[in-house]
Amino acid sequence: MTGINKITLVLVALFASTAGSHALAADLDGAKLFADKTCVTCHGKDANTPIMAGYPAIGGQSAEYALQQMKDIKSGARKNGQAEAMKVVMQLVSDEEMVALAKYVATLEYKPGMAVSRLEKKDAAPAAAATPAAAAPATPASAPTAEAKPADSMEEQLKKIAAAGKTDAPAAAPVAAAMPAAATTTPSAAPATGEKPAAAMTGKSGEGKNVWMAEGSEREAVMDLKPDLKNGLEVYEVCSGCHLGEGWGKPDGTFPQLSGQHKEVLIKQLADIRAKNRDNPTMYPFALPEAIGDEQALADVVGYIESLPMNPDNGKGEWAEGTPEFTKGKQLYADNCVKCHGEDGMGKADKFYPRIDGQHYNYMLRQFEWIRDGKRRNANPEMVDQIKVFTDMDMKMVVNYASRLPVPKDDVAPSTDWKNPDFN
Numbered sequence: 105m106t107g108i109n110k111i112t113l114v115l116v117a118l119f120a121s122t123a124g125s126h127a128l129a130a131d132l133d134g135a136k137l138f139a140d141k142t143c144v145t146c147h148g149k150d151a152n153t154p155i156m157a158g159y160p161a162i163g164g165q166s167a168e169y170a171l172q173q174m175k176d177i178k179s180g181a182r183k184n185g186q187a188e189a190m191k192v193v194m195q196l197v198s199d200e201e202m203v204a205l206a207k208y209v210a211t212l213e214y215k216p217g218m219a220v221s222r223l224e225k226k227d228a229a230p231a232a233a234a235t236p237a238a239a240a241p242a243t244p245a246s247a248p249t250a251e252a253k254p255a256d257s258m259e260e261q262l263k264k265i266a267a268a269g270k271t272d273a274p275a276a277a278p279v280a281a282a283m284p285a286a287a288t289t290t291p292s293a294a295p296a297t298g299e300k301p302a303a304a305m306t307g308k309s310g311e312g313k314n315v316w317m318a319e320g321s322e323r324e325a326v327m328d329l330k331p332d333l334k335n336g337l338e339v340y341e342v343c344s345g346c347h348l349g350e351g352w353g354k355p356d357g358t359f360p361q362l363s364g365q366h367k368e369v370l371i372k373q374l375a376d377i378r379a380k381n382r383d384n385p386t387m388y389p390f391a392l393p394e395a396i397g398d399e400q401a402l403a404d405v406v407g408y409i410e411s412l413p414m415n416p417d418n419g420k421g422e423w424a425e426g427t428p429e430f431t432k433g434k435q436l437y438a439d440n441c442v443k444c445h446g447e448d449g450m451g452k453a454d455k456f457y458p459r460i461d462g463q464h465y466n467y468m469l470r471q472f473e474w475i476r477d478g479k480r481r482n483a484n485p486e487m488v489d490q491i492k493v494f495t496d497m498d499m500k501m502v503v504n505y506a507s508r509l510p511v512p513k514d515d516v517a518p519s520t521d522w523k524n525p526d527f528n
């Protein structure tokens with residue numbers, strides 16, 4: 105296994121501790137937040153060993169600058185480069201927490217030469233040599249420490265600037281004002297639902313095209329492999345950082361539930377994400393062969409996920425049975441969804457139609473919108489066709505209904521308190 109699993113150990117008990125704290129920034133422990141909020145998964149434990157070349161080293165960054173970047177990435181004001189990868193995670197971080205994190209990051213030491221991706225280092229050794237010259241000069245507040253970036257990050261930025269014919273350097277916001285503002289209590293942001301999807305990340309194979317059934321995909325090779333569940337558990341460790349040890353994801357829809365999903369669907373989605381036929385910038389580096397292994401590893405982790413019981417209480421839409429919205433959603437579902445996802449929401453494994461009963465409402469809403477609007481490029485074209493006339497309200501009502509489909513008792517865990525013994 106790679107070093108990623110080591111970081112995961114820090115992450116295991118993670119989201120349990122993230123629930124709604126309204127403490128003032130001064131009371132918050134930046135180091136703990138940095139681990140709890142998954143920052144370590146991408147930026148590294150020391151904030152200077154990013155998981156991917158192209159992800160920034162942020163240790164030693166100026167607090168004002170770091171805070172502004174976090175805010176901008178969260179709000180979508182900054183959507184250049186790979187900001188999309190971090191955006192989902194920022195929905196879990198409040199203003200107060202951002203201040204604590206920014207202060208913490210600023211206390212860390214910038215280590216020249218550390219900021220080289222572990223993954224790329226392994227595969228493309230020469231890139232490591234391209235580390236920017238050391239000797240970081242004193243950084244003016246609110247200006248990015250350009251020297252603190254890994255080589256590829258610089259290169260990407262430069263390419264962008266050249267392509268756009270203009271820089272998108274931060275607009276040196278009035279940071280002094282930004283700091284105290286964070287002391288006011290802002291409720292933790294809502295999940296990334298309903299947001300207009302931002303530009304797809306740059307990619308290799310499937311970029312920009314709709315590829316529902318990619319040819320020569322790993323999907324075919326993985327399907328018949330016999331899973332090794334012991335290795336599956338080992339691989340799943342890194343996944344548990346976001347999807348949780350139980351595979352339940354988050355009811356707020358940030359991370360989908362994986363438990364209960366058909367093996368065929370899991371394999372197709374993972375193969376699609378790896379091949380960049382489905383954009384998932386948050387998860388992409390964790391799904392790569394360099395991170396988790398080859399086709400056998402995919403079969404193993406999917407085998408492991410299959411062994412997990414489902415969440416008895418998934419995130420649901422707001423309209424209970426008996427409301428007009430529920431009834432309208434039910435009708436829409438019968439007319440438009442049943443033929444593929446089934447009356448019970450079970451989908452069809454052999455056709456790669458996902459199971460959607462028990463899935464979190466906000467996650468489904470996001471996917472539905474992306475499928476409707478062509479942003480989820482591995483979607484079934486027939487489904488796109490079927491739902492393209494849906495208004496936003498139709499969409500909410502039908503997904504509300506889907507989120508309230510009863511899940512068979514045999515498929516769910518004995519209680520909502522159930523914990524996966526492998527992780528507890």
Ligand code: HEC
Nearest residue numbers: 141142143146159170173184185186187189190193205386
């Ligand atoms: C899923 C991966 C991922 C996670 C998790 C993540 N980040 Fe990031 N972060 C990125 C990427 C990628 C960028 C660069 C975005 C770009 O290309 O413009 C970035 C940029 C930043 C920047 C701006 C750096 C600069 O020099 O402009 C800061 C500050 C930052 N992250 C802090 C955090 C903190 C704090 C957390 C935890 C709350 C976090 N990140 C979680 C991937 C991640």
Ligand code: HEC
Nearest residue numbers: 342343345346358359360370373374384386387390396405
């Ligand atoms: C840094 C967080 C993160 C990590 C680590 C992560 N995922 Fe994900 N995963 C996500 C997010 C976010 C989505 C949903 C993306 C979207 O909204 O399109 C997702 C989606 C998925 C899906 C598609 C689910 C569906 O219903 O279509 C599968 C399958 C999946 N992940 C499996 C895994 C596996 C296996 C691992 C470990 C090898 C893993 N993930 C690691 C964040 C993560």
Ligand code: HEC
Nearest residue numbers: 440441444456457458468471472482483484486487490502
């Ligand atoms: C022609 C068949 C078809 C129809 C009709 C259809 N779907 Fe789908 N749906 C699919 C397939 C196939 C996928 C997975 C696409 C992929 O592989 O990325 C999917 C994906 C989804 C997802 C994302 C699931 C996940 O785990 O990421 C949701 C939510 C969804 N459909 C809801 C609906 C709803 C609600 C309707 C009716 C309004 C509907 N679908 C109609 C075939 C269909």
